[in-house]
Amino acid sequence: MSVNNGTSRRAELIQFVVLSLALFVFWFILSGRTDAKHIIIGIVTAIVTSWICRPVLRLKSTTNRGEVIAAYNLPYIKLIPYIFWLLWEVVKANIDVALLVLNPKMPIEPLMVKFKKSMSNPVAHALLANSITLTPGTITVDVQDGVYTIHALTKSAALSLAPEKGEGEMPTRVGKLFNEK
Amino acid sequence: MKFVALFFLLGGFFFTTVAAIGVIRFPDFYTRLHASGKGDTLGVAMSIIGLAIYNGFNLISLKLMFIVVFIFLANPIGTHVLSRAAYRSGIKPWVRKGE
Amino acid sequence: MLDNFFVVLMVGLIFIVMLMLFRVFKGPTVFDRLNGLGVIGTDAIVILVLLGFLEKRVDMYVDIAISYAILGFISLVVIAKYLEGKGDANS
Numbered sequence: 001m002s003v004n005n006g007t008s009r010r011a012e013l014i015q016f017v018v019l020s021l022a023l024f025v026f027w028f029i030l031s032g033r034t035d036a037k038h039i040i041i042g043i044v045t046a047i048v049t050s051w052i053c054r055p056v057l058r059l060k061s062t063t064n065r066g067e068v069i070a071a072y073n074l075p076y077i078k079l080i081p082y083i084f085w086l087l088w089e090v091v092k093a094n095i096d097v098a099l100l101v102l103n104p105k106m107p108i109e110p111l112m113v114k115f116k117k118s119m120s121n122p123v124a125h126a127l128l129a130n131s132i133t134l135t136p137g138t139i140t141v142d143v144q145d146g147v148y149t150i151h152a153l154t155k156s157a158a159l160s161l162a163p164e165k166g167e168g169e170m171p172t173r174v175g176k177l178f179n180e181k
Numbered sequence: 182m183k184f185v186a187l188f189f190l191l192g193g194f195f196f197t198t199v200a201a202i203g204v205i206r207f208p209d210f211y212t213r214l215h216a217s218g219k220g221d222t223l224g225v226a227m228s229i230i231g232l233a234i235y236n237g238f239n240l241i242s243l244k245l246m247f248i249v250v251f252i253f254l255a256n257p258i259g260t261h262v263l264s265r266a267a268y269r270s271g272i273k274p275w276v277r278k279g280e
Numbered sequence: 281m282l283d284n285f286f287v288v289l290m291v292g293l294i295f296i297v298m299l300m301l302f303r304v305f306k307g308p309t310v311f312d313r314l315n316g317l318g319v320i321g322t323d324a325i326v327i328l329v330l331l332g333f334l335e336k337r338v339d340m341y342v343d344i345a346i347s348y349a350i351l352g353f354i355s356l357v358v359i360a361k362y363l364e365g366k367g368d369a370n371s
Contacts, residue, residue: 029240029243029244029247030244030343030346032240032339090219090222090223091223093219094196094199094219094220094223094224097199097203097215097216097219097220098195098196098199098220100203101199101202101203101206101207101216101220102199102202106206106207108207108212108277109276109277110209110211110212110274110275110276110277111274111276112274129257129261130254130257130258130261133218133219133257133260133261134218134219134222134257137215139211139214139215139218139260139261139264140261140264141211141261141264141265141268142264142265142268142269149268151211151214151215151264151274153212153215183282186282187282187285190285190289193326194289194292194293197293197296197323197326198292198296200319201296201299201300201319202299204299204300204303204315204316204319205299205302205303210309210311210312210315213303213312213315214315217315217318217319221319221322221323225322225323225325225326228326229325229326229329232329232330232333235282235333236333236338240339241338241339241342244342244343244346245329245342247346248325248329248342248345248346248349251346251349251350251353252322252325252349255349255353256322258353258357259318259353259356259357259360262356262357262360262361263311263314263315263318263356263360265360265364266311266360266361266363266364266365267309267311269364269365270311270363270364270365270366272309272311
């Protein structure tokens with residue numbers, strides 16, 4: 001796949017530099033040394049790694065064939081309140097599961113549900129699948145062409161994610177995050 | 182500060198224990214994944230945050246926080262990969278009998 | 281001051297690992313065994329860091345814990361990908 005117009009080549013260069021810098025900072029945190037030998041090895045490693053990883057960061061759109069989306073193109077600022085909301089949901093999910101596990105009668109009735117959410121960015125799909133796994137009573141089993149197969153521990157958990165009409169709270173939030181309907 | 186660390190460590194240990202009990206008690210594979218995928222993520226993350234608070238602010242705490250971020254990203258992916266492999270191999274979910 | 285508490289915590293975590301070994305040996309399907317192994321892997325990270333605090337060598341044990349976490353995750357994904365669609369020989 002060749003990219004021949006000038007602006008996307010420029011964007012790719014910026015992405016390359018940013019990725020190299022991020023990898024170098026990561027190296028610096030892990031090594032914790034400041035002498036010349038370690039820093040030079042770190043710079044070389046970061047550049048080689050980000051050069052090899054270039055094709056991995058060009059993601060294919062899941063709805064529109066042939067369109068290319070850059071992996072670093074995320075709504076970083078809108079992501080911060082979402083992460084805090086998600087952390088709170090994770091704590092609630094764990095208390096739910098703890099109550100179910102420690103209950104001697106174990107009132108569970110597992111079921112599978114499917115719902116569809118079409119988004120073009122693969123990162124959005126990954127984020128939604130991860131969030132579903134971390135929140136109360138549901139895990140993602142399969143994602144194919146935007147159709148999510150969910151295994152739910154209780155009926156109310158399944159309904160909160162995929163109600164009879166409309167869509168649940170979490171898919172709406174992720175959709176808003178990535179500006180998709 | 183020590184007491185905050187203690188609180189986080191105890192909470193983390195509680196959720197890890199709950200995850201283990203869930204993995205032993207639940208009736209089939211998918212429900213066991215519920216216990217391990219949620220309980221373990223929060224349990225280990227809380228334990229390591231507690232240790233980082235106990236350690237104070239330095240490079241080691243930064244590395245510990247990196248472990249926390251990695252766990253939060255990687256553990257749900259591991260759960261999802263396992264459940265998808267099981268689903269595509271045709272393992273049926275357990276349902277409550279007599280309804 | 282918290283050292284004795286760390287020892288208690290470590291013994292508890294090792295007990296959890298023993299419980300998970302029960303699931304690994306018994307588990308009816310191969311995916312149950314893998315799930316148990318994954319839980320052991322994540323708990324081992326905490327055990328390693330606690331061991332570092334007890335031995336006063338946290339700087340070394342943290343690096344070991346990071347590489348253990350990454351290796352455990354990658355091996356879990358690779359084994360699950362390998363078993364995908366192959367079914368289960370035991371059941």
